Amino acid sequence: MQTHGWRRWRVRIVAGAVLLGGTVTLTQCKKDATSPSKVAGANLIVAATRATVAALEGKTYSFSSGSALAPELANQTVTLTFSNTAATTPTTTIAGGGGSATASTTFGSCIFTITASSFPAMHSLGVGKTITINLCNITVYTAGQQTGTTATVNSTITLGGTVSQPTSLQVTVSANGTVTVGGTTLGTVPTQNATGSGD
Numbered sequence: 661m662q663t664h665g666w667r668r669w670r671v672r673i674v675a676g677a678v679l680l681g682g683t684v685t686l687t688q689c690k691k692d693a694t695s696p697s698k699v700a701g702a703n704l705i706v707a708a709t710r711a712t713v714a715a716l717e718g719k720t721y722s723f724s725s726g727s728a729l730a731p732e733l734a735n736q737t738v739t740l741t742f743s744n745t746a747a748t749t750p751t752t753t754i755a756g757g758g759g760s761a762t763a764s765t766t767f768g769s770c771i772f773t774i775t776a777s778s779f780p781a782m783h784s785l786g787v788g789k790t791i792t793i794n795l796c797n798i799t800v801y802t803a804g805q806q807t808g809t810t811a812t813v814n815s816t817i818t819l820g821g822t823v824s825q826p827t828s829l830q831v832t833v834s835a836n837g838t839v840t841v842g843g844t845t846l847g848t849v850p851t852q853n854a855t856g857s858g859d
Contacts, residue, residue, distance in 0.1 A: 696854060697806060697807075698807040698808075698835070698851045698852065698854065699851065699852060699853075700805045700807065700833045700839075700850075701803065701837075702803050702849050703799055703801050703802055703803045704802050704846055704847050705800075706798050706800075706846055706847045707798075708796045708798050708817065710745075710750065710766075710767055712846055713745050713765075713798075714842075715798075715841035715844040715846055716742045716745070716815075716829075717742060717745045718743060719742065719815075720739050720740070720741045720827065721739065721740050721741070721816070721824035721825070722737060722738070722739050722825045723737065723738045723756075726756045726757065727822065728793055728819040728820035728821070729754055729819065730757075730784035730785050731784060732757065732784055733756050736756050736757045738755065738757070739754070739755045740754055740819075741753045749764040749765055749766055750764075750765045751763070751765065752765045754772070754785060759778040759779040759783075759785070760777070761776065762775055762777070769792055769793055769794040769795070769796050770792070770793045770796030770819065771790065771792045772791045772793075773789075774786060774787055775787065793819045796817070797818040798817055799816045799818065799823075800813060800814075800815045800829065800839060801813050801815065802831060802833055802839055803849075806833070806854065807836075807837065807851055808835050810830055810831065811830075811831060812829070813829060813831045814826035814827070814828060815828070815829045815831075829841050835851075836851070837849045837850060837851045
């Protein structure tokens, strides 16, 4: 009788342990299932520098007015393209008003020194002229992008008080909010819970 009693208690103990283990597993699964997803909480705005323009290699940005680059191009569509961004002085191609110019580019602000041009010598974009633009920013519209993903988002360049039309970039936002385009790190944005994803 004592042996049978012990067997009954042993069965109860084992069953209780299995039940407890199952409860812990289910609780953990529920916790994992309700973990909130994260998104970028803001757009990224950075100064154009030798490091950051590498993310814009070969991209063309269009402006409804070229007045920031040359008064002669006010209210005329102008495009700007960065290339050779791995060089110490990247190349910028400026086109509009029936002409085009190529410039070596340095930073601190955006400083374009015209090295070749189809514009007349007296034009603001003539060979040898230098254009300095004190507000020269890149904006990447990352707000709302889920962290840990790569997505196509818009970007713009601000020259002085003029903002370009959007141009798309393939942008990755890491779990900690680091924003990269290809192999170029542009900066970091805050992250927040995605709307409706839980606390």
